[in-house]
Amino acid sequence: MIVVPRYQVFVKFVDVPSLDESEIAKMAEFQIAKEIPHPKDELIISFRNLGSHKEGFSSLMLTVVIKDMIEEKIREASYVDSIRLHSELLYLFLLKENVVSHDKVSLIIHVGEGDSEIMIIDRSRLISSRGFKDRHAFLGETERSILAYKRKKVNPEIEDIIIVYPSGVNIDDKIEKIKAQFTIPVRFHEYSQDLSLLDLGPQIDLMPKEISHKRKGLEKRRESIVTYSLIGAVIILFSTLVYSKIHQKNKIIGEISTKVEEVDARIEGLDEILKKTEAVKGHLEKGSFIIKVLDDFHTAVPQDISISGLDYDGKNNIFYKGNSNAMATVLNYVKRLENSKYFSKVEVKYAAKKKVKGEEIIEFNLRCQLKP
Incomplete structure (x- = not known):
């Protein structure tokens, strides 16, 4: 499995007026066509249905990535059975392990080996995600993410802040800086699992359709x-x-x-x-x-x-x-x-x-x- 970092993928969260799977797929492509003026055959489009949180509407996590970049990753690998987005795997992992609270709004800061990511999860529903190529960049971007979230007055207050990082990453020198950024307590969660090996049930598939169809045949x-x-x-x-x-x-x-x-x-x-x-x-x-x-x-x-x-x-x-x-x-x-x-x-x-x-x-x- 190839896991694509968040900063290499365009992600948008939208609500579409349908609960029908076939209609939702068409609406997802329509939303992407409006957002990205790029030939469709040069893009890989996918999405995750986050469920219905408003009557008659479905919440989607739309993803778009340039096909050439994915094909290059496939050529560099010896064998690829699937291509997934790190953000989705991390989100599903946090839910499965009960790291995030199901009755609060949580701010998740993931510090990886080479990149970092900020997510906001509203009562188990992912509503925001930003990725950075530099794993130290989150220190300066956290406040912007919170301000962007607060622009919508209907959004509830963030009540839980969790710093998540794999076992191979040392963040000892950043702990005090992180705590100083917030007025509420900060939790730290270290994990040793390889997210690509867990059975998490991801829906976002970044494998080119031509390759998927050929392999199915x-x-x-x-x-x-x-x-x-x-x-x-x-x-x-x-x-x-x-x-x-x-x-x-x-x-x-x-x-x-x-x-x-x-x-x-x-x-x-x-x-x-x-x-x-x-x-x-x-x-x-x-x-x-x-x-x-x-x-x-x-x-x-x-x-x-x-x-x-x-x-x-x-x-x-x-x-x-x-x-x-x-x-x-x-x-x-x-x-x-x-x-x-x-x-x-x-x-x-x-x-x-x-x-x-x-x-x-x-x-x-x-x-x-x-x-x-």
Whole structure:
């Protein structure tokens, strides 16, 4: 995160006659156009909605910065995820830490490592902000800020004065000078937190829109790639499990049969099953439907039926090839498939008795029509 100091940004506090977010954004740009006679495409405009403190009106903290300056900061940094205004971060930090009073008007003087800033917060609402490139400048500018505030007779008296500074800044030599400027007690608040690392919920975004839009597009593409990769991984994993179950069934057939040719044929059949399974997956949307069909196929197979082949015609039919010890078992299996929510019709295309190692088995072919 890049944090832009207050003195590099134009800030104005205004009340606009709307509570609608889309209208407020347009009014904010209109206010800036009146204040700054500069081409809009050379500026970065943002604002914070400070809430409604007058019926029908929204209080805004408008900010404007020259785009070239921000782009230069981006070029100098290795990576920038966001660009924020120091004033907003400091304001939110003081509220979160309950440094400022919620029932008084507070004068905040922030002394930084290289710059300084004066803010006035009226009962938790930021109403004034000035920044200075020299961190010692606040000593001569505080009185001006107070006089400007007092010009509006409706403004309540300042009742709380707080000097805020980070741990790395030594202000020991200025404490007495600061106290001498005021007739009311002065509080000092030292903080060690890095404001850029805190979760404060800032609204002012000084990142150029072109860069923001580009990054959002890249983020969406990244999310899509991750999503489809996960879907592909699930399909591959499930297909592997189904293949493993089919392989176990055919291993039992291999133990019954002693003919090497039949074993080789079954192995080739397994390769064909994998190819056809991939064809079915490509036919159905995102692979989810075929996963459910294969799951029903696996769970519906009784222990006394062995499936040795699966074929798909690329349209509406799936063909099962297998054997059983009785025709009644085959017919019961047909009924179970017909009750599946995926098949509209299941018919026996072929059934014949065959002896293997002295045992009689029924070989069969089934055609299962997929529901539209």
